[in-house]
Amino acid sequence: TMAFRHKNTRRIEGLDSNVWVEFTKVAADPSIVNLGQGLPDISPPSYVKEELAKAAAVDRLNQYTRGFGHPSLVKALSQVYERVSGRKIDPLTDILVTVGAYGSLFSTIQALIEEGDEVIIIEPFYDCYEPMVKMAGAKPVFIPLRCKKVGNSASSADWVLDPDELANKFNSKTKAIILNTPHNPIGKVFTREELQVIADLCIKHDTLCISDEVYEWLVYKGNKHIKIAALPGMWERTVTIGSAGKTYSVTGWKLGWSIGPQNLIKHLQVVHQNTLYTCATPLQEALAQALWIDCKRMDDPDCYFYSLSRELESKRDRMAQLLQEAGLKPVIPDGGYFMIVDVSTLNVDLSGVDEREPYDYRFVKWMITSKKLSAIPLSAFCGPETKRQFEKYIRFCFIKKDSTLDAAEVILKNWNKQTA
């Protein structure tokens, strides 16, 4: 018999491993308090669930809808984002609905990035950016956020890009930069000044900006989410990505969207029509109805876009307190629902855990086994050069119900007792 020649294509070579596949398996044990993967265990708002039940009851909403986005959904999105950005957004040409923000990232990268291109990725980064850029045949160019404070950082605002270092990453091959604000995992909310530095470079080098803004509504007191597409010269070169999963705590709906100028979005639409064609109808209808409800009350503090972030702010503060009581110094995030913390200060003996892996991987595995608490190692979010810089940190997710945080509290309060 012939040797089996049907290997994978070059485009997916080396892209088979994935931090989530590894860690969701490990944390699937229900006795473990899971603060790892970014999924809420709080309930979505009841009206959101009701809208889905209503949509599913309408027969024609169980059949195909418009490929690039269900009409009522793209209309609702255009209304919400016109409100936010002050710019006219054409629902048919400036918006594409995708399978989660993940699908938007994929469509954008497949549409606009190819071999010969370089794409700047800010570290730490949501882990899919690197393999997606590689699958498109392009070269990821990394630049780390660096802590500007000597000693331990107290806030996500301490983590900044060095403007000169950033400028040096741009060259004639730079097709795009991927921006994530509010930032996962650090929780940084890029300021207008910081965005202007990035924008200036994009304009100077005629570079595209892929702006992952899935946590756009989750900003805490004293901070404002600014859309880089709103800066002068940026609308025409930016694809802005959003997520129903993060907006409404429905990660299992897998709906996201890309918004931008027609001359960019049209290429994403081509990718979409050749990859999955259309997204699920009843989910899109339900999302549209939920968005209308909240769009109408965007002047009201009860609007879910604002009330969720208030709810999360108190969880953030509680999470920070628990970690501080365990002797740790967490980096308090200005946005998002993650918090990173340097665990090397605990000086835990990890000699029993696989020596070949980075420190944070080993720590998390030890923590899962001995403390029944899970988190995600930060070096999963870094390129090869910076793993040493970030391997002292682990990431906790705090969009969790009170009983989950209570269980975490018990573990963290008893931490020192057991290790003493």
Add this chain to the structure above:
Amino acid sequence: LPSAKASTHFLHPSLQAKMSRQLQARRLEGTEKNIWVEFVKLAATYSKVNLGQGFPDFPPPDFLKEAFVRALGGENHMLHQYTRAFGHPPLVKILAQFFEKLLGRDLDPMTNVMVTVGAYQALFCCFQAFVEEGDEVIIIEPFFDCYEPMVKMAGGTPVFVPLRLKDPKDGKLMSSAVWQLDPTELASKFSDRTKAIVLNSPNNPLGKVFSRAELELIATLCVKHDVLCISDEVYEWLVFDGKEHTRIASLQGMWDRTVTIGSAGKTFSVTGWKVGWTVGPNRLLQHLRTVHQNSVYHCATAAQEAVAQGFQRELELYGTPDSYFIQLPKELQQKRDQMVQSLDAVGMKPIIPEGTYFLVADISEFKSDVPDAPDSDEPYDSRFAKWMVKNKGLAAIPLSAFYCGAHKNNYNHFIRFCFAKEDSTLKAANDILQKWKRERTGP
């Protein structure tokens, strides 16, 4: 962007390089056009009766709607959150159980099954995982239109081989079985660059159900040339007249080289749920998983939960008269016969499909309504279908939509009708056709 008038030596060197390159990636070349975008718009604007795009206008079965409502409203609100990326455990488990029976082999739900966003995304994963520049992929014409652009986007070269229409017997209506591959012609398409062949049985748009003998012919060539088979079987349950759907993966030498694709949308009449799956050996599925985790990663949870419950019910009722997999094709067969009769009565010549919910009809007798336009590049059937929806309010799809560019005029006097419609819809279509006939034969 700087003005085009700007002298280039004032531009940053990066810009000079950039301005000569196109914005979009080259992988999109040749994939920009899409027949559905155009025809769905036309149907939405003009049609009174839409027999164009393939979706039922009757409701999904009650048991499935109930399963969805249960999934949404239940105590477990975690069904609104991420599930396992490669497929919600209850769904992959029941799919493995089901397909074990159908394929006659043990299946591991975790490695032999992967859930996708509709069969469409399953196809995408297959091409991305296995096809790249230098590879040829055999596509049987007429084909579900996405195969060609997907092969191109993967950098591959599509190689087309037609189903040929055997000479019609005078006066008698033909079955879709008359569309056949020429074995010698098929064999000639296999080369050492052939990576895969795409099989679609039951076939959209013709409704052909490939016989065991026809599948064995294809299988023999796959084995001989060590070629993969991407088997699109979304209409697997929709077979009529007691015909049997044979799964190519169950033929000798085929399991190891076949990815079998299915669809909840077609199986359970819920095209808007976008739940599909792949079944195959781990050695192939591992690469589909890599594509999937780097493109969409997860599929929506609640719909998967409901489909799992649907399959659970069907497993329990399998082979019994209450099974949806028996009731649906029975109902559709009646609708098929109704549609065939309507078309035959007015002089359109339908080819009776052995499966799917599509049929094609020869509209040659109606050519006087839409004269030839020698200056037009557009295939005749496409012009006819557009004229028909605008002037008669009846939407259908031209058969040329399912052929590659070079072959669009090979069979350009057929249009495809979808008959997965309420009886009232089919009656309304009949009324349009009857009125049209009277207008043509009147004084």
